[in-house]
Amino acid sequence: MAESVITVQGLVKRYGDLTAVDHIDFEVYRGEVFSMLGPNGAGKTTTVEIMECLRTKTEGDVTILGMDIERKVRDIKKRIGVLPQDFNAFDLLTVKENIEYFGGMFKHQLPADDLIETVNLGEKRDVYFKNLSGGLKQRVGVAISMVNDPDIIFLDEPTTGLDPVARREVWEVIKDLKSKGKTIILTTHYMEEAEVLSDRVGIIDRGKFITMGSPNDIIDRYGTGTTMIVRGGDDTALQRLQGLSSKVERKGNDIVVRLDSKDVLPEAIMRIHEEGVHYEEVQMRRSTLEDVFLTLTGKRLENGEEVKKGKRVKK
Amino acid sequence: MTGRLMSSKVMINLIAQIKMFFRSPGSVFWTVAFPVLLILLFGAIFSGTGSTKYSLYVQDLDGSPISEEFVDALNSTGVLIINKVDPGIDSDQYIKDNSIASFLTIPQGFSSSFLPEPERQNSTLLLRIDNSSSSSGTVATIVNAASQSINLELAGGSIVVSTAILGISNTAQYNFIDFFLPGVIGLTAMTSTVNWMVGLQTRYRQNGIFKKLATTPITQMDWLVSLILWQIATVFMSVVIILAVGILAFDVHLTLDPISIGIIVLSSALFSAMGLIIARFVKDEETAGAAAGAITFPMMFLAGSFFPLESMPPYLAAIAKAMPLTYVNNGLRDSMIYANTAGAINNLLIVAMLTVVFMVVGAAISTWKQE
Ligand SMILES: Nc1ncnc2c1ncn2[C@@H]1O[C@H](COP(=O)(O)OP(=O)(O)OP(=O)(O)O)[C@@H](O)[C@H]1O
Numbered sequence: 088m089a090e091s092v093i094t095v096q097g098l099v100k101r102y103g104d105l106t107a108v109d110h111i112d113f114e115v116y117r118g119e120v121f122s123m124l125g126p127n128g129a130g131k132t133t134t135v136e137i138m139e140c141l142r143t144k145t146e147g148d149v150t151i152l153g154m155d156i157e158r159k160v161r162d163i164k165k166r167i168g169v170l171p172q173d174f175n176a177f178d179l180l181t182v183k184e185n186i187e188y189f190g191g192m193f194k195h196q197l198p199a200d201d202l203i204e205t206v207n208l209g210e211k212r213d214v215y216f217k218n219l220s221g222g223l224k225q226r227v228g229v230a231i232s233m234v235n236d237p238d239i240i241f242l243d244e245p246t247t248g249l250d251p252v253a254r255r256e257v258w259e260v261i262k263d264l265k266s267k268g269k270t271i272i273l274t275t276h277y278m279e280e281a282e283v284l285s286d287r288v289g290i291i292d293r294g295k296f297i298t299m300g301s302p303n304d305i306i307d308r309y310g311t312g313t314t315m316i317v318r319g320g321d322d323t324a325l326q327r328l329q330g331l332s333s334k335v336e337r338k339g340n341d342i343v344v345r346l347d348s349k350d351v352l353p354e355a356i357m358r359i360h361e362e363g364v365h366y367e368e369v370q371m372r373r374s375t376l377e378d379v380f381l382t383l384t385g386k387r388l389e390n391g392e393e394v395k396k397g398k399r400v401k402k
Numbered sequence: 403m404t405g406r407l408m409s410s411k412v413m414i415n416l417i418a419q420i421k422m423f424f425r426s427p428g429s430v431f432w433t434v435a436f437p438v439l440l441i442l443l444f445g446a447i448f449s450g451t452g453s454t455k456y457s458l459y460v461q462d463l464d465g466s467p468i469s470e471e472f473v474d475a476l477n478s479t480g481v482l483i484i485n486k487v488d489p490g491i492d493s494d495q496y497i498k499d500n501s502i503a504s505f506l507t508i509p510q511g512f513s514s515s516f517l518p519e520p521e522r523q524n525s526t527l528l529l530r531i532d533n534s535s536s537s538s539g540t541v542a543t544i545v546n547a548a549s550q551s552i553n554l555e556l557a558g559g560s561i562v563v564s565t566a567i568l569g570i571s572n573t574a575q576y577n578f579i580d581f582f583l584p585g586v587i588g589l590t591a592m593t594s595t596v597n598w599m600v601g602l603q604t605r606y607r608q609n610g611i612f613k614k615l616a617t618t619p620i621t622q623m624d625w626l627v628s629l630i631l632w633q634i635a636t637v638f639m640s641v642v643i644i645l646a647v648g649i650l651a652f653d654v655h656l657t658l659d660p661i662s663i664g665i666i667v668l669s670s671a672l673f674s675a676m677g678l679i680i681a682r683f684v685k686d687e688e689t690a691g692a693a694a695g696a697i698t699f700p701m702m703f704l705a706g707s708f709f710p711l712e713s714m715p716p717y718l719a720a721i722a723k724a725m726p727l728t729y730v731n732n733g734l735r736d737s738m739i740y741a742n743t744a745g746a747i748n749n750l751l752i753v754a755m756l757t758v759v760f761m762v763v764g765a766a767i768s769t770w771k772q773e
């Protein structure tokens with residue numbers, strides 16, 4: 088079992104009457120990317136900022152690298168790197184000057200040029216921060232979060248508000264950090280981001296984790312399984328498939344089959360791949376975290392906003 | 403102690419602030435252009451230029467054709483606007499009531515100076531002028547020249563008509579610009595630091611830089627120390643510029659002694675701390691300028707930056723006593739123009755006390771932490 092670098096037990100944060108974080112427990116292991124996935128106001132920022140010693144907790148125990156967050160603030164700061172939500176650096180300093188500025192705050196710091204290399208900003212080295220696009224600003228933020236060569240890096244919504252291309256560029260940088268052995272705590276409202284980047288995901292809603300595990304495990308557990316779509320399948324195909332699964336529907340020219348498990352997939356293909364059965368093509372669609380979120384909360388998640396769907400009533 | 407004060411974090415932030423200062427036109431305006439504009443503007447209003455005419459009030463007690471001719475002669479110089487005052491009026495009261503800067507009395511018997519010898523009698527013109535008014539020198543010169551020419555004409559140079567000059571306000575040995583410049587220094591020390599501090603603190607709180615800083619080992623104290631050091635430096639930049647303009651354009655005579663330097667250093671820290679305190683109550687950057695102005699503007703006018711406190715109505719003077727800028731202005735004037743060391747030190751001590759109080763409060767209520 089991997090070494091645990093963060094432990095959170097019974098963490099509660101109240102703002103007046105509002106309980107923003109409601110008794111959560113989790114651990115983060117060395118070298119993994121752990122994502123907190125949830126809608127606006129779920130309590131992601133509150134939780135990570137308590138771990139970063141930026142906010143005070145109401146109840147519970149939190150340790151970072153074995154150190155208590157209330158008693159070892161100075162030591163913890165030296166060993167973590169933080170990209171706060173809505174990050175900004177100094178507008179009128181250049182990329183390099185900004186990295187050097189924050190580096191200078193630490194005794195032990197990495198050379199600015201190496202970091203610029205890591206986040207692939209070589210051409211923008213001498214550009215004022217205010218003149219960078221959103222995606223580039225976030226990459227500067229990631230570089231700055233690494234200036235002290237931290238063991239743990241917190242990235243609070245590193246891609247919110249970015250266009251898809253810029254988002255993927257930030258993903259590459261994060262993958263690169265992971266390959267360097269950093270432990271990363273990431274918050275996001277993008278299902279795809281959590282799926283692509285994380286080793287483990289905790290889905291958080293209203294201050295509570297509603298499930299936690301590797302993206303695959305979660306999808307297997309709460310997803311709608313694997314869906315096979317047989318384009319242009321004829322009635323013979325329909326009959327043959329009905330013998331395999333109870334959830335077979337005709338939708339226009341297509342046949343939609345819900346497979347109970349991936350294991351029955353070869354069998355399904357064999358049944359229609361026979362003399363006398365006609366179809367055009369077969370498509371597979373696997374459940375995503377999006378489906379999981381819908382199953383668990385009855386809500387869809389679009390850009391961080393919860394959308395209530397159809398007749399589903401929230402629990 | 404200095405080792406702690408000038409930690410590398412303080413240095414790094416100081417250097418970064420200096421770079422950003424010179425990259426931002428706004429801050430350069432408050433430090434450089436604003437005081438220069440003020441001096442030039444007020445200098446022009448109060449000292450006038452060559453084409454301006456000066457008012458001279460004349461009370462003719464002689465009432466003879468000859469005295470009238472003399473008044474006409476003054477008038478014909480083209481530089482003076484002559485206002486005749488009724489001979490029956492009490493001149494002292496009149497000067498006071500109408501805040502008159504130049505008042506000439508032609509004595510009874512003036513015309514007898516123009517009689518041939520031996521009836522000729524000497525007479526004395528009485529010119530009362532306010533020395534703090536920048537036009538006073540010019541008026542005195544003209545009146546003097548006119549009486550000199552009478553002497554030349556009538557008596558070949560021996561004196562038959564002389565001019566006695568009396569100061570209207572007896573404190574004044576300096577002119578308006580001399581009085582005004584220390585006010586501009588105090589004013590600039592206040593406006594540039596308060597504006598800069600409020601703007602900067604509010605901006606960084608709002609855009610998340612404080613949150614980011616809070617995740618690094620730099621402390622609130624490192625941060626404040628470096629900002630205040632930088633503000634002291636910018637205020638001295640302003641002082642150099644103000645004195646240079648004053649000397650070049652208006653030939654001012656001011657001394658920058660250790661006491662005035664002390665007051666300038668302390669007031670930079672004092673007003674920086676005031677900026678910190680104001681910033682704590684400002685929500686966003688858009689309102690920062692307005693909030694800073696709401697505090698500095700009234701102070702600018704009430705603390706005697708432009709006009710002596712003595713010339714204010716008593717209730718305003720009482721308000722002025724509650725304003726830190728008043729003591730800065732008074733201290734700077736005591737040390738820079740009146741050479742009043744005791745008064746200057748007194749004001750310096752008051753400013754020092756206020757500085758400590760404001761700094762303690764400012765540091766105590768500034769925080770990077772969020773609930
Ligand atoms: N300083 C605060 N004072 C009062 N309430 C707060 C404060 N900060 C957060 N909250 C509330 O706590 C809840 C959780 O907020 P938090 O910022 O942790 O959510 P989040 O998951 O990070 O959301 P987002 O995706 O919008 O960043 C929200 O309802 C929010 O309004």
Ligand SMILES: [Mg+2]
Nearest residue numbers: 131132133172
């Ligand atoms: Mg958040």
